[in-house]
Amino acid sequence: MPFTHFNENGEAVMVDVTDKAPTRRTAVATGTITMSEACYQAVKNGTAKKGDVLGVARVAGIMATKRTAELIPLCHVLALTKCGVEFDLDDATHSVTARCEVHCEGKTGVEMEALTGVSTALLTVYDMCKAMDKSMVLSNIHLCEKHGGKSGDFFFGQ
Numbered sequence: 001m002p003f004t005h006f007n008e009n010g011e012a013v014m015v016d017v018t019d020k021a022p023t024r025r026t027a028v029a030t031g032t033i034t035m036s037e038a039c040y041q042a043v044k045n046g047t048a049k050k051g052d053v054l055g056v057a058r059v060a061g062i063m064a065t066k067r068t069a070e071l072i073p074l075c076h077v078l079a080l081t082k083c084g085v086e087f088d089l090d091d092a093t094h095s096v097t098a099r100c101e102v103h104c105e106g107k108t109g110v111e112m113e114a115l116t117g118v119s120t121a122l123l124t125v126y127d128m129c130k131a132m133d134k135s136m137v138l139s140n141i142h143l144c145e146k147h148g149g150k151s152g153d154f155f156f157g158q
Helices: 037-045 054-065 109-128
Strands: 021-036 078-091 095-104 138-148
Touching: 021 109, 037 054, 037 078, 037 095, 037 109, 054 078, 054 095, 054 109, 078 109, 095 109, 109 138
Parallel strands: none
Antiparallel strands: 021 095, 021 138, 078 095
16 A cells, blocks of 8 residues: 555655545544652642643643644644543553543544644653653553544554
């Protein structure tokens, strides 16, 4: 299957979706940040010096989904109809997993928006906590599922 973001001369292009019918599209992405126990406890208990780390990270992730086309050069501007960012905390591994779900009614998918949202949420956690722990690790950022469009449904690992 050829890459869709290159023309016959190998030049980068935005995919032409003019003739595609709008459909309901959804995507879910996830990723994890692992940190020291002290940093994790500050995030979990809301005692980090910069305040509510996960609350700020949630808003940052949502904002990022709406700006994806400004960050990723060949992405289309989309009118999102829903976006949510949620967090799961794991006491055993001192990690926070972010999950970003995005919806739209459009001619192209929202995978990049979900991935941008989860990445930005995790980067915001890092930014707000780097004074406590510069060795935090972001990992396993990936698309979990997507629905809609010509290619149909996708589930990670299937």
